Amino acid sequence: MGHALVRRLAAPRDAAGLAAFRILFGLLMLGATVRFWAKGWIDELYLAPGFHFTWAGFDWVRPWPGVGMYVHQGAMALAAASLAVGYRSRLSAAVFGLLFTYAELIDKALYLNHYYLVSLLAALLALLPSGAAWSLDARRRGHERAVPLGAYGLLRGQVAVVYVHAGLAKLDADWLLRGEPLHTWLQAQAHLPLVGPLLATGTAALALSWAGALYDLGVVPLLLWRRTRALAFAAAVVFHVTVWLLFPIGVFSWVMLVSTTLFFDPGWPRRLLRRPAPVLARSPLALRRAAVVAGCAWLALQAALPLRHLAFPGRVNWTEQGFRFAWRVMLVEKTGSVEYEVTTRSPPGRRLVFPRDELTPLQHKVMSTQPDMILDYAHHLAEQARAGGATGIEVRARATASLHGRPSQPLIDPAVDLAAEPRGLSPARFIVPLREAQPSSE
C-alpha cells in the first residue's frame, strides 16, 4: 500500500458531514424500526410463520421465543436512537447492525436490498469515527475531532458500489428495449391525476427506464464533481422521491438520499446551520496502513460480489443465482406457482403438497419464484416425511414462472428429485433455462 495513498486518506476533514450522516441514518433507522413494529410485522413476519427459509450456515438464527422478538426490536430502536445522538457511537452502530442483521437472517423471504445496505452501513459506522463531532461522545470528551478523508472515502465507495451495480444491472434488453418491468408496474399508477394515464404508456416506461439507468450510472461521478454536485443532488431528490411515491419500497429511498450527503463537502452541515468551520490541522491524522488495506479489501469485495452471477449459467433475473447482495434493485417482475409431489417407498405413498397451506402469503409469494427457496421447502417436506418414519423419500416440484410478461414456463425440472439436491453455491442443475422466445401479448 503506497505511503502517499495512506497519507492522502489520513488527511483531516471536518467531521460534521459524517456526523450528519450518522444522525440522519440513526433517526431513519429509529423510524423504520418503529414503523415495522406499528405495522404488526414482528408478529406477521417473524412469529406467525411455522416454517422459516433459513440461510445456509445461519440455520441457527431463529426468532426468539415469547416476547423475545419485541424485546429485540425495542433494543434495535434504542441502539438506533443511541447512534443518532452519538452515545458510544461505534458500539451503538455495532449493536444496531448486529440486531438488525440477526432479524433479517431469520428468513430468506425477508431479504431486501436495502436491508442489506442498512447492515453494511451499520457495520461501517461501527468501524468509522462517526461520533467525532455533534455527539454525546464529543461532549463527553470535551472537544470535537477531525476525521480522516478515508472515512468519507469508504462510505462514498460503498454507496458508489450500490449505484454502479444497480445501473449495470439495468443494461439489459428487457429494461432498455422493452421498458420492462416498469411498463407493467407503471400501469398500476394509471389512476394518478394528470400524470397517471401518461405513466401507463409504453413510451413513458421506456423513457423512465433509460432515465433510471442513466441516473444510476451517472449520479456518482456527478456528485463527486463539485460543479455538478447540486444538479446531481436535485436529480437524486426527484428520483428517490418519485420512486418512493410510486412504489412500496419503505425507507429505501430515504436511505439512498441520506447517503448522497456523504458526497458533499464535509463541512456542509455547518454552512447550512451557519456554524463556524473548525480549524483543521495540516498534518495527516493517525491512520494505520492495516486500516487502509482493510477498507480497500472491503470495497473490492463489495465491487466483486455483485458480479458472481457471471459464474452461473443462464440469466440471473430468471435463475436468481447470484441475484441477492448484488444491487439488482427494482429490476424484476416475476410471478410463479409451485406445488410439490412427495413420494415415499415405505410406506408406499404419494402426496400433493400446496405450500400455501403452511407458508404465510409473503413467504409463498417470494418462494414461488426463487429456485433456492423452492429447494429449501422441498428439503423441509422431505424432513417432515422422514420425521414421520417414511423412507425412500423423493420430492419433485411443479414450478412455473413468468418473467416480464413472457408466457409462463417451467422454472424447475419436474423430473429432478429435489430431496437429493444439495443446498449450496454451485450451479443448480434443477433450474430450467429461460426460453428466449419474445414475450407475447398472448
Next chain:
Amino acid sequence: MSPRGLRRRWARWLLVGLVASLAAACAPSEIADQRRELLASWGEDILLPLYAELEARTETLDLAAEALCAAPDAAALEAARDAWWSARAPLKQAEVFAFGPYSDEPLRLGPKIDFWPVRPGSVDEVLASEAPIDDARVASLGAAQSGMPVIELLLYGHDDGAAWLAADPRRCAYLTGLTADLHDHAAALREAWAPDEGAWLDELTEAGRTSATFSTLQLALSAMVGRMAFTVEAIRSDKLGRPLGLTSGGVPQPDKAESQSSGRSLEDIRDALRGVELLYLGADAEGASGLDAYLEARGRHFAFRMTTALAKARAALDAIPAPLTQAVQTDPAAVEAAIDALGELQRLIEVDIANALSVTVGFSGNDGD
C-alpha cells in the same frame, strides 16, 4: 446585457421550445384507468345479485322445510331438496368473494352458512340431547352443527327421509330452525356488502380512498385476482384432493367431500368455477365489465387461453363419474386428471395473468426491494 448575450438567451429559449414541441408531438396517447369500474362491476353485477339470489333461495328453502315438516311426504321432501340444491348455486358461485364479512370477524358468516365436510356425530349430538330446539338454541350452535351441510344431511342423509323426519319432532324442529337461521345469515351476508347497508363493497370500490382494507386500487385488484387463483387451488386441494386422499391421508376419504349426502360435490365445484369465469368474462349485464376487457385494453389477450383452460377443466370434471364420493374410489385417475386440468387454469391466473397485471397475490406485505 450585450447583444451577444441576448442572442444566446433567445437561442436557449428557442431550444427549450423546440424540445417541448417535439416532446408534445411524440407524447403517447393516454391509457385510461378502469380498475375502479372493474371492481365496482364485480361487486354490483356479480356479487350483489348472487347474494340477493342466495337470500331469496334460502327463503324458499325455509318455506319448503316448513311445508315438509307440516306434512312430511316424499313430494314435500323432494321440494325441500330441490330448494336446498338450488340455493347452493349462488353460494358456490360467490365463493370467489369468500372474504371480508364471509371470513373475518365480527361477522364471519361463512362458517355459519357453509362449514364442511359435515360431521354427522355433531349433528347426532344435537338430536340426542334433551335441550329444547328453539331459535335461541339454534342460534347458539357451533359451525359444525348448523348451516347448509347439516341441512343437507337432514334432508338427504336417510333413505326414507320424510318418514325419518316425522318419527321425531326434534328432527323437524332442528331442520326448520336451521333453514330459518340460514336465511337470516344469507340476508346478513347480502346486507353486509350492500352499499346502502353494511357497505363492505366500498372496501373494494373505494380502495385507495376511504377503504380501510385496501390502501391502493392495485391491492384491491391483487386481492381479487388472488381470490380467483385461490378458488381454483381450493377446488384442487380441498374439494378433489382431500376426498381422493392425494393431499392428505394417502387413501380415499369420501367423508371429506363437500355436499356428500346430496351428491352435489361436482356441481358445487362447477359453480365455484363459474364464479371465477364470471370475474374473468364479466357478468351478462348491461355495462358490466370483466378482467378480460381490462386486460384487452392494455394489449394483453388471454381470452383464448382462459376459455380453453376453463373448457378443459370442465371437460375433466364431466369425465368424473358422479357422485364424487364413489369416483374417488372407483375412478381415482379421472379425479386426478381434473386436479391436473384445473392446475393449468390456476397457473394461467396465478402466473401469466398476475404477471401481466403486476398483481401481488395475497393480502400480506412487506416493503419491496
